[in-house]
Amino acid sequence: MVIEPGNNINGAGNTANKTRSGTGSTRDTAAPNAPKNNEGDNVSLSNTAQSLSRLEAALSSVPEVDAERVAKIKALVDSGGYQVNAQNLASKIIAQDEF
Numbered sequence: 776m777v778i779e780p781g782n783n784i785n786g787a788g789n790t791a792n793k794t795r796s797g798t799g800s801t802r803d804t805a806a807p808n809a810p811k812n813n814e815g816d817n818v819s820l821s822n823t824a825q826s827l828s829r830l831e832a833a834l835s836s837v838p839e840v841d842a843e844r845v846a847k848i849k850a851l852v853d854s855g856g857y858q859v860n861a862q863n864l865a866s867k868i869i870a871q872d873e874f
Contacts, residue, residue, distance in 0.1 A: 820828070851857035 848857065
């Protein structure tokens with residue numbers, strides 16, 4: 776790796792290698808002799824990464840809130856049938872605070 780004087784290696788404010796066109800967009804002019812195609816490059820994911828990708832896709836279709844459970848609890852609250860066990864609630868709050 777060659778570090779040339781005037782290069783900002785952390786990338787902040789590095790506009791030396793960019794030119795601005797009239798439309799306000801930038802185009803990279805840093806390496807005009809760099810190869811344009813990457814036919815020799817290839818990426819492969821590990822089995823774990825592939826499994827995580829499939830899991831993420833499956834979870835994206837699951838709603839974050841169980842609407843059916845919320846509706847049941849709401850109906851119990853509205854009818855006055857929802858009873859809170861204060862002792863059980865207090866125990867769970869204390870147990871959570873101990874983490």
